[in-house]
Amino acid sequence: MKNFIFITVLIGAALLGNSAQAQVQDSKTNIRGVIEPYQLGISYDKTVNLVFPYPIISVDRGSSDVAVRKAIGIDNILQLKAEDENFKPTNLTAVTGEGALYSFLLHYDPEPRHLNLKVADLEIPIQQLALFEGGLTSEAKLKEASQRIMTKKESIKKLSDKHYDMGLHLKGIYISGDVLYFQIQLDNNSRINYDVELIRSYLTDSKQAKRTARQETSLIPLFIDGNDKRIEGNSSNTVVLAFDKFTIPNKKHLVMEMMEQNGGRNLKLKIKNKDILKAKVI
Missing domain, CATH: 2.60.40 (Immunoglobulin-like)
Incomplete structure (x- = not known):
């Protein structure tokens, strides 16, 4: 009888131990999936x-x-x-x-x-x-890609506008997933600081028929990285603009326009569809 009681106690202790161990395991599993406030x-x-x-x-x-x-x-x-x-x-x-x-x-x-x-x-x-609706890319990923593009060497040579000792130059176009990145350089070769009123991007007609209004479609950046507010005298800024991927319809082109606040040193770039299609993968 004593042996039976002793065996029963051992079995009960083992069951309790297994139960406790299972609870510990469950607790650990639950904690692993919990974000504590x-x-x-x-x-x-x-x-x-x-x-x-x-x-x-x-x-x-x-x-x-x-x-x-x-x-x-x-x-x-x-x-x-x-x-x-x-x-x-x-x-x-x-x-x-x-x-x-x-x-x-x-x-x-x-x-x-x-x-x-x-x-x-x-x-x-x-x-x-x-996970954002519509596959929206998080700002952290846009920032990470833009930072990598910032330091890349110039891959486009001829897309620039230079007037009034100012320069607006497209250095490269890149693609990552469904996002297009434009690497632009803003040059101020004068002694007068350049305060940017806006950098505007839009699609417009390549040729305008007589007596018809030019059609423009604005493109709003998903993200802008770099100093796009002021270019100090005798200095340069690199800026990266990120957009939802797009191509340019036939008989249209993309315009990137930089306008000066309280001034007239305005610059613009004309970008064609063939330039977009040469975007480099990052």
Whole structure:
């Protein structure tokens, strides 16, 4: 009888051990797939600012007791404030331009320790998880490709416009997936700084029939990398413009036009379809 009891105890202990081990394994498996939220206190009479490394694409709050908005005219700063001093802890989710999901657990704190937080420096486990509709390329990938193109040597020799000691030169055209990249160089050979009002890109008719209006189709860049705001005197800037892939219809061409703010030193390039079709793969 004693032997039977002893064996029963051993079997029970083994079963409990296996069960505990299974629970540990399950726990580890679950933890591996969990993104832990960052704990954040917000108050009724103070605004907490979250500064993200990329533009905010999507925001969701778990409760209407929390006021959430983007800073006016700014794409990467989120402002938080409590609508109710007694709100229950809730969550906040943000998705940004590089495809990263950020998770926060919000609670009420009358005196938040930090009012301005640089999200990239917080201990938040970040992964590029978001898949954008229509296959939209994340800003992080556009930035990475643009940085590689920045340093590439000139591959196009003749596409340039030079006037008023200024120069606008197309150095190369590149393709990666469904994105076209244009590497342009902006030269200022004068002593007067050049402030850029805009760099405009559009498709237009190669020839204009008499008594008809010229048809133009604007192209909006997905991403611009480099200093496209000012060219200091006696200096050069390299800028990369990224567009959804396109080709140029028959009897049309692409125009890239740079216009000076409060000035007349305007330059433009005429780019043909054969130039687009020679785009180099990166």
